[in-house]
Amino acid sequence: MSLEVKNLKVHFPIKGGIFGRTVDYVRAVDGVSFKVEEGMTYGLVGESGSGKSTTGKAIIGLNKVTDGQILYNGQDITHQKGARVDFRKQVQMIFQDPYSSLNPRKRVYDILAEPFRNFEKLSKVEEKKRISELLELVGLSNESMYKYPHQFSGGQRQRIGIARAVALKPKFIIADEPVSALDVSVQAQVLNFMQDIQKELGLTYIFIGHDLGVIKHVCDRIGIMYRGRFVEEGDTDDIFNNPQHIYTKRLVSAIPDIDPKNRKERIEVREKINTLYEESYDQFFDEEGNVFPLQSFSSTHKVAVPERGE
Amino acid sequence: MSEKVLDIQNLKTAFRINDEYYAAVDDVSLSLNKNEVLAIVGESGCGKSALAFSLMGLHRSAKIEGHVNYDNQDILKLSTRQLNKLRGKSMGFIFQDPLTALNPLMMIGAQIEEVILLHDKTMNKRDRKLRALELLDQVGIRNPKLTYEQFPHELSGGMRQRVVIAIAIANNPEVLIADEPTTALDATIQSQILNLMNDLKEKMNAGIILITHDLGVVAEMADRVAVMYAGQIVELTDVHTLFNSPKHPYTRSLLESIPSNADPKEKLHVIQGIVPSLQYLPREGCRFSHRIPWIDQSAHDENPVLEEIEPGHFVRCSCYKHFDFAREKEDERIES
Numbered sequence: 043m044s045l046e047v048k049n050l051k052v053h054f055p056i057k058g059g060i061f062g063r064t065v066d067y068v069r070a071v072d073g074v075s076f077k078v079e080e081g082m083t084y085g086l087v088g089e090s091g092s093g094k095s096t097t098g099k100a101i102i103g104l105n106k107v108t109d110g111q112i113l114y115n116g117q118d119i120t121h122q123k124g125a126r127v128d129f130r131k132q133v134q135m136i137f138q139d140p141y142s143s144l145n146p147r148k149r150v151y152d153i154l155a156e157p158f159r160n161f162e163k164l165s166k167v168e169e170k171k172r173i174s175e176l177l178e179l180v181g182l183s184n185e186s187m188y189k190y191p192h193q194f195s196g197g198q199r200q201r202i203g204i205a206r207a208v209a210l211k212p213k214f215i216i217a218d219e220p221v222s223a224l225d226v227s228v229q230a231q232v233l234n235f236m237q238d239i240q241k242e243l244g245l246t247y248i249f250i251g252h253d254l255g256v257i258k259h260v261c262d263r264i265g266i267m268y269r270g271r272f273v274e275e276g277d278t279d280d281i282f283n284n285p286q287h288i289y290t291k292r293l294v295s296a297i298p299d300i301d302p303k304n305r306k307e308r309i310e311v312r313e314k315i316n317t318l319y320e321e322s323y324d325q326f327f328d329e330e331g332n333v334f335p336l337q338s339f340s341s342t343h344k345v346a347v348p349e350r351g352e
Numbered sequence: 353m354s355e356k357v358l359d360i361q362n363l364k365t366a367f368r369i370n371d372e373y374y375a376a377v378d379d380v381s382l383s384l385n386k387n388e389v390l391a392i393v394g395e396s397g398c399g400k401s402a403l404a405f406s407l408m409g410l411h412r413s414a415k416i417e418g419h420v421n422y423d424n425q426d427i428l429k430l431s432t433r434q435l436n437k438l439r440g441k442s443m444g445f446i447f448q449d450p451l452t453a454l455n456p457l458m459m460i461g462a463q464i465e466e467v468i469l470l471h472d473k474t475m476n477k478r479d480r481k482l483r484a485l486e487l488l489d490q491v492g493i494r495n496p497k498l499t500y501e502q503f504p505h506e507l508s509g510g511m512r513q514r515v516v517i518a519i520a521i522a523n524n525p526e527v528l529i530a531d532e533p534t535t536a537l538d539a540t541i542q543s544q545i546l547n548l549m550n551d552l553k554e555k556m557n558a559g560i561i562l563i564t565h566d567l568g569v570v571a572e573m574a575d576r577v578a579v580m581y582a583g584q585i586v587e588l589t590d591v592h593t594l595f596n597s598p599k600h601p602y603t604r605s606l607l608e609s610i611p612s613n614a615d616p617k618e619k620l621h622v623i624q625g626i627v628p629s630l631q632y633l634p635r636e637g638c639r640f641s642h643r644i645p646w647i648d649q650s651a652h653d654e655n656p657v658l659e660e661i662e663p664g665h666f667v668r669c670s671c672y673k674h675f676d677f678a679r680e681k682e683d684e685r686i687e688s
Binding site: 089234253302 | 591612623627
């Protein structure tokens, strides 16, 4: 199992004028390439509007791909409808908001039965058996089957969302900010659980997030996005201990430190990096404020810096 | 000795559910000093926002008991008219969501001037505009003249939050209540906003009540911290003591569950059970006891009160003396 994204572009048209013609495009994702190997957790990080969610949705087919290729096990699944059917069974998504991603008018039973009804023809008895297995897997009682989403807490709902995602025994899960809406202790619960099922079912994750503390905890490899492009890509260690791009440095320095002793130090470091950011802005961004293409920095680490002229 | 600006005594805020009142804030006593950031931390549903809203009289239908003393008067006893003279003038409020806190149909400048006009009728139009521009500059907006004539939808989240802060500090308040001011913002913007609030605290000598669920924000901002669980304060101390030698089981569990504290790939600590909903809140004994079932019932006080265990360090219930995480793991091992 491997997923490769090659030069992915997702552009949304801006309509204008009296005839509603396309005036310009919003370049939400503008040339992103990365590779996810089996069993790993790949983190997509960036501030709001950087295109990280759009990338995730484009891979699973919720956004139309403007240009580029998505290869799943070496097979091009960018546009082919037939190939996607199989792909859709194997790739699932966990959504950010556990309140709006579950249909309030459906019982948990029907929510969890939907993937089976779409892809597998099961008898009533079998269906029920599979659903109670799922509920057991995510640690909910069997009676929850007949309840509605509003009867659960945020953490429990997120686990129903996860149960739905793993129903068809996928190989690959795209998790779009799965814990952003949750409290720390519930967040811990969901993260632990995601790691457990990763081992159990041999899952591969793309983990989209903006909380670098969480990303550092769960990811093996990270891509930092800015304005639809990659700023830096590398193993977790590369990104956190040896950031090269000024944008990454600024992002890493903004993580709140849990020790109040270091407060003064942190503020000084941040100020230094912020001045450095303003001073060296021209070196790292082109005239339009976009980042440069990625250059290899080490065997695992890539940074978006201008090509070194001879 | 620092000077008290706000003194909360036995505050109780109860909401009505099916003809019965349930206290979301249950007997909270706190005081806020000048030039101090007092953080109130807890998970959703612990009553921290209900507390903040009570202080400003923002609840529409809640039964509020107790006293909140500000400037030699009990602000809970004031009429709406009298309260309006305080709100926006000597007490500022920063809301969580900067988009819904601003009027989408009014220009930024007009919204700032509105608060100035309400509390100071003597200022003329020109001075008000100058003051609004000065405020925008003070909260770090690069081009105040441009922003002055913009509408909220034209600004980014961080800019909007700056505008909300500008409105809150327009009349140099002595008390500033910030309800999750950075929850909706990205990390780099968050650190900028926190820096800004710190600067303002120094400049205006104000007392800030910071409501948050993010312990990282607390570690970076607060002078003193009150940890709330199920409507009560369970631990109250200065920020260094809280992070270096937390006592209450709830505080310790929360700190344990932060990802950056743990080794990557290692399991995070999870607090057993869930926060009970308002109606089913245990009202007797230690409210946290059922989340730490491996601690013997006899370790809990019958009627836990906030006790001063060291000067300035208050902890509720003596169960903290018998609390450790090791026993839980042992129990789990036996079970499995």
